[in-house]
Amino acid sequence: MANASDRARRDTEDSNRRMLRARDAMDRAYAQPLDVPALAAIAHVSPAHFTRVFRATFGETPHRYLQRRRVERAMFLLRETGRSVTDICFDVGFSSLGTFSRTFRDIVGESPRAYRRSAPEAGVPTCFAMAWTRPRG
Template structure:
């Protein structure tokens, strides 16, 4: 399970599916999905989405790149899916998040701790 999670952490922007991750963990896809959820408290898909959103949060805070560019860079296939997932995880849209992060003007370490998405 740790190998698969590490692969998701490294290659979060790549298209990763349960069968590919199960091969990394050397188990069947069904066993992988059940065991991953039992071990880490969320499904592999949700974990991967959260990792992508965390990276997007950093890019929104630290760069002036467009939201669409960030969406595709972190591995989402469409801006609509990105916005919906971002709102589900963070509680506000990417645009609202960027405005609030810019307005805060506090050290990044405090911003990251305060705005870290919940699982």
């Protein structure tokens, strides 16, 4: 019995490490074109298995995680720079302004332009700004 439970625990730890490796790659290269087969290769599993296990491990699909990561970076750029929404859209990895705006609105609850207008003023401590502006979805 102990051998079976030890093996199951080791298998779970190995699976978690593989998923973390892929998630870390998404965090580092969020602006790059990343697809499930490439991420599955990083985790050394099949694409179908990768999608199932990633969702079970992190509570969202790899695609949604990557979208959310890109939107978080866009939120920072909208708050901290005067760059155009279009430039920010492409810089964070979206290939279409329409898709970026729709995804941003789905996650944040308002358009990128509206978010920029409502962003906290300069001088607000970062910890408060991050708490107030954290995406909902």
